[in-house]
Amino acid sequence: MEPLLEAVGVPIVRQFGPLKSEPPWRLMFLSPCWHRGGLEAVTITHLKNLRRDLFEPVILTGDVNDMDDSLPEGVDLALEPGAFEWEFPPSPQRFTAAKGAAMRMMGHVRPDIVIGQLAHAGLFAANELQVPIIGEYHHCGWSWDAMEHPSDFIVAVSQHTALRVPRMGRLPSVPTYLITNGIDGDLFHPDLQGREEVREQLGFGPDDQVVGFAGRIASEKLPMEWVSTVANLRQVDAPDRPRNPDVRGLMVGPIWDKEVYDSTRDRAEKRGLVWGEDIIHVHAPLAAMRCFYAAMDCLMHTRQDEPWGLVLPEALMCGTPVAAFGGGGIPEIAERIGNPYWFDLCEPGDLDELADAVAALLHHGRCPDGFAKAVAQEFSAVAMTRRFEELLLQYVERRLSVQPSEVT
DSSP states (O other): OOOSBOOOSOOOOOBOOOOOSSSOEEEEEEESSBSSSHHHHHHHHHHHHSOTTTEEEEEEESOBSSOGGGSOTTOEEEEOGGGSOOSSSOOHHHHHHHHHHHHHHHHHHOOSEEEEETTOHHHHHHHHTTOOEEEEESSOGGGGGOOOOOOSEEEESSHHHHHHHHHTTOOOSSOEEEOOOOBOTTTSOSOOTTHHHHHHHHTOOTTOEEEEEESOBSGGGOHHHHHHHHHHHHHOOBTTBOOOTTEEEEEESOBSOHHHHHHHHHHHHHTTOOBTTTEEEEOOOGGGHHHHHHHOSEEEEOOSSOSSOTHHHHHHHTTOOEEEEOOTTHHHHHHHTTOOTTEEEEOTTOHHHHHHHHHHHHHHOSOOHHHHHHHHHHTBHHHHHHHHHHHHHHHHHHHHTSOTTOBO
């Protein structure tokens, strides 16, 4: 596999310990909190499809919410609450404590390769233990400020994320490879079974038009802008978009920032929306997300600089049309599926255009099953993991050709 970006900067000099010459190699995934989130969903997909004759996966996490029962059989879960920096960016004292906790757990688990986001203290713990490291440009915005990382190479989920560092005037010190996210077709598909039951349980009527939000409740996801746009659809007359009092909102995702959540509720109430009636919020496990996507008539995504946007193809695979801002890595998704009508991209920040797009999608209805299945084929989870394995094996072969005493 050829890198998207060659290493041109000055890398951190690393000393490596010995690597087993024969498989299976133990892979440790670093995950700050194990819950419904993009990084965890992709990790689960990898774990499900990894060849177990080659790799033994284990997850190091600091908090388990509702994802532990989603783990595929044979995956170990190592819980170490102190191993993660909950402050972003962490204080030097917190970072040192987190690195020490991660080192203790790694000493017990003894991974052959560690995989994690760039700013993670666990990567620096692995560095001190002389364990090979894979870094990720993934979903964590604060990683961009932590470029003095000890990774041996980088995996980026989109060209947008891979190229952001050079655009900031920094040079990549290790090769960067592009592996876009894959999605589990067993979990996300256009079967509408459960749609009416979920809508009834949530209090939606047969004539209600449900506009969805999927993702963590955090400032970068712009939930307040989403609420404002739902209010505009219900209350504001605009050219070619008369107000629609049948529109209601469904937010699905964990509360990461209580202050942002409270502000979102306040915004809804100021705009005349009743929380718990006009806007419904739930937190659903990964296995239940298909039913919630099916319950939506349209998914509206308000983040403007999304690294990739996992929830967007998930929704499309369930037959739910999507309106989103065309910023970050999202246009790359649209290009791969032919810029279809059911995936409408708007000028980033233009809430009026976004509302018009949602209104049009609500009028025209759900995606055809054939289109949903084509999206699933394009973003095959198995294909993603095979590329990941190819890169890992390429790296292992190179590492085994170097004596442990040599430095890179």
